[in-house]
Amino acid sequence: MEHKKTAVIIGAGTAGLTAAYELLQKSDIRPIVLEADTMVGGIAKTVSYMGNHLDMGGHRFFSKSDEVIDWWLHFLPMEGSEDDFGNMREADDIDRIMMVRHRVSRIFFLRKFFAYPISLQWETIHNLGILRMLRIGFSYLKYMVHPIKPERSLEDFFINRFGKELYETFFKDYTAKVWGIPCNQIETDWGAQRVKGLSIMGTVKHAILQFFHKSYSLRQKEVETSLIEQFLYPKYGPGQMWQTVADTIVEQGGIIRLNCRVDKIEYENNKVKGVWIEDAETGSAYIPTEYIISTMPVKNLIRAMGDTVPKDVRRVSEGLIYRDFMTAGLLVKRLQIREKDGQLVRDNWIYIQERDVKIGRLQILNNWSPYMVADCSKVWLGLEYFCNEGDSLWNMEDKDFAAFAAGELAKIGIIDTADVCDSTVVRVPKAYPAYFGTYKEMDTVRNFTDPITNLYLIGRNGMHRYNNMDHSMLTAMEAVKNIVNGAAGKENIWNVNVEEEYHEEVK
Structure with a gap:
């Protein structure tokens, strides 16, 4: 297809990549995706280390939207059919596949397990x-x-x-x-x-x-998401999905530039004209555009729009707060905790509610997919910490943080530090938009950005809303529908994850 117009998409996370793919399918608009990170996926990326794969937060592929489920299965098909959802097996000889996983998560409190x-x-x-x-x-x-x-x-x-x-x-x-x-x-x-x-x-x-009724279905719209017991998961983690989408976008004529930061957004008369970027390889450049779809943090977006933004809007955006996230990947020989039959604990993740440690949640990555760990005789763990960029945890050297995290697991009896074989550390800034600070005044920002006719805010950070992966995708789909149909309003984008059917669990 000949591309007559362009859309700059800021961010190559779930929302940004969904928007880019949808534009290619439904319009003659060429997407130019600009990503500050060195890899795609945003918080849904998968970081690889020595053949092991680390999921940033644990991403269950389940949605109450048929459109989202069908979208996922287009890129990574299931093994078998939906009718056989509860009985499918893993396939060693198939790489691009969605696996069926049984969800188990428990609370660890008082040195005991709770459902x-x-x-x-x-x-x-x-x-x-x-x-x-x-x-x-x-x-x-x-x-x-x-x-x-x-x-x-x-x-x-x-x-x-x-x-x-x-x-x-x-x-x-x-x-x-x-x-x-x-x-x-x-x-x-x-x-x-x-x-x-x-x-x-x-x-x-x-x-x-x-x-009384133990059957499972991929499309359980009537079940509260926190209670859903099975879900889909890419063989090599969520990043496999988003790298597959990114590859398809490029194959179909879209552009994705990594290590590329948006520094300035030019706009006048309620219309964006273009963006100034800083590319790690090519330096500064200006990209004119007919549309701009932003998933960047609202605070950064308003800063990039410069001093012409009204003072009250700048005040609110500067008062928005984010919670940052760190994961320590630990490869260990064994766990000190086991199931009653002596097998590895079944949990996908364990909520650590002990008050004498800072760790928030523990992923047993073997249980998300056996292909997440290179050596199945060992246990690959993701220790999740919530912090603020620049605080004592964030500023620790990687080796010191990994040792600190291992020490906390040993303190509560989950591992022996002598069993740690290897470790890595990953930091994710602005992972969680917070519902305090100036959040209550977010409408002040929205009342400024919504009338900018060719600017669309989507995704978790783009809307300063704690959306899950499928919600972020739906905001992207709605934004593309508006562009294709020439719709002026943006209420449909903001309404995603407001209706009860879209509600998800704490993550």
């Missing part, structure tokens, strides 16, 4: 004790009858759905570990987007239904 989401199993009752369980039950009933109104914070949101006792046991400290501030300083919007459909009653209902 996630918390459920009324004998293990839970035994680990917490009868007295604490009674307090949890009475507290839940109290707030069912007399909920906090209005809900002014994430703390109120959790208490209304789980009761104060369960909130203080399992949610309060872990959420503060994730965000670095107490729940009572975080907006309720975070809960509404991430866990709206989850509650004690919903968990009990799901458990009862599963007892």
